Amino acid sequence: MAATVHDLPPTEDPAASQTVRAQARLRELIVSGELAPGARIPELTLVERLGVSRTPVRAALLRLQEEGLLEALPGGGFVVREFGEADIHDAIELRGTLEGLAARLAAERGCGAVVLAGLRDCLDRIDELLAREAIDDESFAGYAAHNGRFHRLLAEAAGSPTIRRQIERVVTLPFASPNGFVRVGAGAPAARDTLVIAQAQHHAVVEAIVQREGARAESLMREHARIARGKLDEALATQQGLQSLPGAGLIRRAGR
Incomplete structure (x- = not known):
């Protein structure tokens, strides 16, 4: 079960924890097929869906690009990779x-x-x-x-x-x-x-x-x-x- 805000250590950076949670949830959406290979990632839709601001969503997208799940588009934005x-x-x-x-x-x-x-x-x-x-x-x-x-x-x-x-x-x-x-x-x-x-x-x-x-x-x-x-x-x-x-x-x- 995902941790709640109250489960976090008092010293944890709230912005960093939001990024980690956004990253985990985005990974789930990709692996489950809800975001299909080749699909462009709708950043604003994710902000609403995940209930966080654009900053942690963008940070999570960058981390998933580093993991290899996403590819950056030349004009900006990301798509789900196919392997x-x-x-x-x-x-x-x-x-x-x-x-x-x-x-x-x-x-x-x-x-x-x-x-x-x-x-x-x-x-x-x-x-x-x-x-x-x-x-x-x-x-x-x-x-x-x-x-x-x-x-x-x-x-x-x-x-x-x-x-x-x-x-x-x-x-x-x-x-x-x-x-x-x-x-x-x-x-x-x-x-x-x-x-x-x-x-x-x-x-x-x-x-x-x-x-x-x-x-x-x-x-x-x-x-x-x-x-x-x-x-x-x-x-x-x-x-x-x-x-x-x-x-x-x-x-x-x-x-x-």
Whole structure:
């Protein structure tokens, strides 16, 4: 549930919080298909719809352009981007490269005890979910929550604010999030298998970090990201798969 004004810390800048909320709501409108690819963004309409002034709306539009969801028009204004399959593959590959670098540096430099404990806690919680007899909606939601935390902790593990910031930027790219494809094929008999493989890679990369095996940790995380590429191909292969993929309407299908 979205935070209310009363939920915000007293020191938070109200203008900045309005921008963050406008950005989140605009992203929802785009991913849900309410603002279609190629559609010009109606700034004044958004001001009325979101109940904020033009300043936070304009700031939110600029941030979504930086994320890659919008394109600036030569004469001013923005349109919703459409993405080719190659664009998404590249975004996933970029995430894997950066996470691989973080894992390698964590192994070579040593991972802090607090971060390592957090990574192991994520492993334990996901193991508990995968031990259940059935992987239902609750299990998928739990997996996504712990998986997201695992990847955020991994970004911290290298002890490099620069690398952490770059990973935070890349995961905002459309379809590049570690959880972007978690629910694809959720109803299929093999749904658990993919999660089990991903979790085995989670365990292996943590072990590589502990053993100070930098090259192995890097290779594992790059391979881990490629699970998402396989899930993308799976999603694009069937109508049911597309329906399980948030933002599918933004994808330009090959040969279309």
